[in-house]
Amino acid sequence: MSAPDVLIVSLGTTKGLRVADEGLAEQLREAGATVALAATGIGLTDGLRRGYPVNDLVEALAARRAIASAVARERPRAAVISTTTAALLAPSLGVPFAIRFDSPAVLNRTGARNALLHPLERRAMERAAMLLPASTAAAAPLTVATETVVVPIPVRATSDEPAAPRERVAVAYAPDPRAKGLDLLCAAWAEAALPDARLDVYGIPPESAREFLARRGVTAPRSLRWRGMVPAGEFRAALRSAAAFVSAARWEDYGQAALEAMADGTLPVLSPAGGAYEALPLARALDPALVAADLAPASLAAALRHAFSLPEPAAAGLRVRAAAALRDYAPDRVVARLAADVLPRLLG
Structure with a gap:
């Protein structure tokens, strides 16, 4: 089996994350790339989770193992790490990678107890080839020079038919x-x-x-x-x-x-x-x-x-x-943005 163009490493700690990552994989395929999707298993360290920021560090360690294993197994041309948490402690991948996220730690992990996360997040973002926030609000607090392309989560109506009276x-x-x-x-x-x-x-x-x-x-x-x-x-x-x-x-x-x-x-x-x-x-x-x-x-x-x-x-x-x-936010426009602004940068 040939190596994929893009490997997505999914943190997958919630159903919403898993659905979003599966959706991103499908959108990248529609944009012309071959894609492999790798899940992160928290494993025995799950028992250490007691609250933030410990939860984030436990998940980051698990993601580090998953990234190393998946890159060695799949040998992709590029990678997308889903969530900044998964990217905090990412190993050297040897290929260009992007970080996909709906909200950065600098925005949703505030206060003194979360201060350790912010330099780790900044370092990960500086190492990345691209950042793929889901919204302009998620991109707003970032101070790194890494190329950033806002890629919204697609939204479609369930039907083109007129709705019944409300x-x-x-x-x-x-x-x-x-x-x-x-x-x-x-x-x-x-x-x-x-x-x-x-x-x-x-x-x-x-x-x-x-x-x-x-x-x-x-x-x-x-x-x-x-x-x-x-x-x-x-x-x-x-x-x-x-x-x-x-x-x-x-x-x-x-x-x-x-x-x-x-x-x-x-x-x-x-x-x-x-x-x-x-x-x-x-x-x-x-x-x-x-x-x-x-x-x-x-x-x-x-x-x-x-x-x-x-x-x-x-x-x-x-x-x-x-x-x-x-x-x-229409699916075809999201796919077009991935094809025009993301894949050429990641795949060279």
Whole structure:
């Protein structure tokens, strides 16, 4: 079997990372490259993970082993290391490599206890031939001279057919209840007091959600339904029929669910979360009143009331504008960027 053009080393610690890396492999193939994808196994050191920055260093060590093994086995012409964490302690590869990431440590690992990570990240970025952040917000805090090409995660609508009339439903996705602000979401929904409306929460087992809220002293609104873990197609179908997608996140490294909502014509109602939140400026440009002024329940409740009060012609106009704003996220445009701006630099 011939050596691949590009080896992708996937950290793969979350389902989202694994899906994104598999997607990148397919996009590179469509751009004309042969691709091998190697996974990172944390192994016995997984028991050492107790919190940041130790988690990052454990994962970086595992990625170092995976990179060395995969490069020796596959003998690629170039490599892509997925996440800056995986690149922190990368060995010498002997081939040009890029680092793909949604958020750098300098942005999402702040404070004195994470200070060690920043020079390691900077060194890794300086060694790389290219940096491939998923957003301009992820690229903004970087100070290295390494060539940087923003390659967004593709977003496509689930159907070209006109959607059925929207239900008075808001869809939320809260796999990490603290980061996604599940307590804030429930408080805001209760305060919004929208007549004949329902909140459907996906991405978290109902019992886990209830336990989290109990620890925070928050009661789930009566009009909330726990939808749990469902296939991606079922979640996208829910977005396509809902009036709004609501996020009360305190921190977002990208905001893929909100972008998918916009692609399916669902109005994004967002908190002003920190991080490289790609969806946030798009939502603000669409309609500033859809973004809460702060992380207070009253502010998110006001944004919810605004979204549900829009006349259908106004909401339809926002859907058209949202689709136009997402043109650069279309899969064919991402593939074209990889073919024109990334592969020639990596493969020479």
